[in-house]
Amino acid sequence: MKALVDLQKCTACGVCQDVCPVGAITVSETHAVVSDDCTLCGMCxxxxxxxxxxxxEVGSGAPTDAASYRGVWAFAEWRHGRVHAVSYELLSAARRLADKKGVSCAAVLxxxxxxxxxxxxxxxxxxVVYVVDHPALRHFTDEAYSRCLVELVRRHKPEILLAGATSIGRSFIPRVAAMLQTGLTADCTDLDISDEGLLLQTRPxxxxxxxxxIICPYGRxxxxxxxxxxxxxxxxxxxGRVESVTLPEEVFRTRVQVLQVIPEEDTTAKLSEAEVIISGGRGLQKAENFRMVEELARLFKGAVGASRSVVxxxxxxxSHQVGQTGQTVSPTLYMAIGISGAIQHIVGMQGSKIVVAVNKDPEAPIFDVASCGVVADLFEFVPAFIERIRRGES
Ligand SMILES: Cc1cc2nc3c(=O)[nH]c(=O)nc-3n(C[C@H](O)[C@H](O)[C@H](O)COP(=O)(O)OP(=O)(O)OC[C@H]3O[C@@H](n4cnc5c(N)ncnc54)[C@H](O)[C@@H]3O)c2cc1C
Known part of the structure; x- marks a missing residue:
């Protein structure tokens, strides 16, 4: 489905072409022409x-030809010359779901x-791993990546498609869902298959x-x-097999060209992959005091986390925020200093193996998830703790 142009009314003024966020409209001498890339966003x-x-008119929710869609796919993320760790996590989840349904599992790179x-x-x-290797894909762009993935989905019709909720995934996967006119559940924490064979997508x-x-009974x-x-x-x-896919050149056509990528310090990756995270909360009272958290993280060779209040x-x-609207982390050691333990923070760090909490309030909810609780004034405890580590005492 796509937007419809009334040829009697259209004056070929070109305004719709300028506002279309996915470049789906071109204007001929007489009227606007809408391509299949239209996402029905309605801007035009x-x-x-x-x-x-x-x-x-959108139908009454009648199923698409769901039966013709088969298999579970994971989108594998390629970043700075390597496959991002999340790809292997998703692929393992896709494999589990595929086995449960008795279908094949594929990755897209x-x-x-x-x-x-x-x-x-x-x-x-x-x-099977579907690979599209093309100069236009050297740097991530929403347009080229979404068109490629959409093209592959249209060809092979997988029934389930998983992707990482990373900066890249968050950027282009909603566009892919819109182009395919299907549903998308973001930031899932659990995935399973229902008795009816539907994907059960659980999220806070x-x-x-x-x-x-959440289920998506109709879209595919x-x-x-x-x-x-x-x-x-x-x-x-x-x-399995690796299948090199050649796509038509127009799939790679983009309106933007990335000339150079200047990497910023990738604190996000550090946080999500860190074995030790020292996190600080509003209990630290001001920015200068947060330096204690950074110092502790340095001594532990870990990463710095924070509550949303601090951000x-x-x-x-x-990029340091841990929680529902920040990063989900699961280090071996998570130390929460002056963090109350609101549910929105807990959902982002509850996968940590050992949680050490420092809080002066013995009733603080963070102690409910802590393996080790220190009820103390952080301004007394943390400097003393840093001093002992520096002196090499345990
Ligand atoms: C939709 C939504 C999404 C959200 N997403 C997130 C998210 O992703 N991540 C997140 O963290 N929050 C998130 N929040 C906010 C969350 O609800 C809390 O407000 C926030 O986590 C509180 O941060 P905090 O623990 O640093 O501050 P506070 O709740 O103010 O807690 C400060 C703690 O420090 C302790 N303290 C104070 N002084 C000292 C001292 N001298 N010594 C020791 N302890 C001390 C206090 O006892 C208290 O427990 C979200 C909220 C909403 C509504």
Whole structure:
């Protein structure tokens, strides 16, 4: 389905072409032409002063040809010349779901100069890895990546498509869902298959107070994103195959060209992959005091985390935020200093193996998830603790 142009009313003024966020409209000499890339967002409808564009009536929710969709896919993320760790986590989840349904499992890898990287994905349960290797995919762009993935989905029709809730996944996966006119559940914490064979997509809802399980009974594929380190990667080597896919050149056509990528310090990756995280909360009172947390993290060779309050105060960038609207982490050691333990924070760190909490309030909810609780004034405890570590005392 796509937006409809009334040729009697259209004046070929070109305004719709300018506002279309996915570049789905071109204008001929006489009228606007809408391509299959249309996501039915309605921007063109709202801006057309001649009321020449309308959206088609959406049906009553009748299923698409669901039976013709088969198999579970994981989108494998290619970043800075390597496959991102989340890809293996997703692939293991996809394998588990595929086994439960008795269907095949595939990974999709997009990038440039991928060489033998795809075969590594076969060790994590893929029956097939679809590889698109093209210069236009050297750097991530929403347009090229979404068109490639959509094209592959249209060709092979997987019933389930999983992707990482990373900066890349969050950027283009909603666009893919819109182009395929299917549903997407973001930031899932659990995935399963229902008795009817549907994907059960569980995620925190209502500020983290309930866990909602969402299904997508009509649209295909059923799409979900999962944050890094929520699922566990499981080695499961298969006699799978790597399939190199050639797509039409227009798929790679983009309106933006990335000239250069200047990497910033990737604190996000550090946080999600860290074995030790020292996190600070509003109990630290001001930005200067947060330096204690950073010092402790340095001594432990760990990463710095923070509650949302601290981020909102502007003491640290949002890339350090742990929780529902920040990073999900699962280090071996998570130390929470002056953090109350609101549910929105807990959902982001409850997968940690050992949690040490420092709080002066013995009733603070953080102690409910702590393996070791220190009821103390942090301004007394933390400097003394740092001093003892520096002196090499245990
Ligand atoms: C939709 C939504 C999403 C959210 N997402 C997130 C998220 O992703 N991550 C997140 O963290 N929050 C999130 N929040 C906010 C969350 O609800 C809390 O407000 C926040 O986590 C509180 O941060 P805090 O623990 O640092 O501050 P506070 O709740 O103010 O707690 C400060 C703690 O420090 C202790 N303290 C104070 N002084 C001392 C001292 N001298 N010594 C020792 N202890 C001391 C206090 O006893 C208290 O327990 C979200 C909220 C909403 C509504």
């Amino acid at each position: 409808v709202d801006t057309c002063e001649f009321q020449a564009i309308t959206l088609p 997009l990038g440039e100069n991928l060489r033998d990287r795809a075969s590594e994905l076969l060790r994590y349960g893929a029956d 809802a209502f500020g983290g107070n309930v866990m909602a399980t 594929p059923q799409m979900a994103t999962v944050r890094p380190r929520v699922m566990r990667p499981v080695l499961d080597p298969r006699n 909102e105060e502007g003491w640290v960038p949002v």
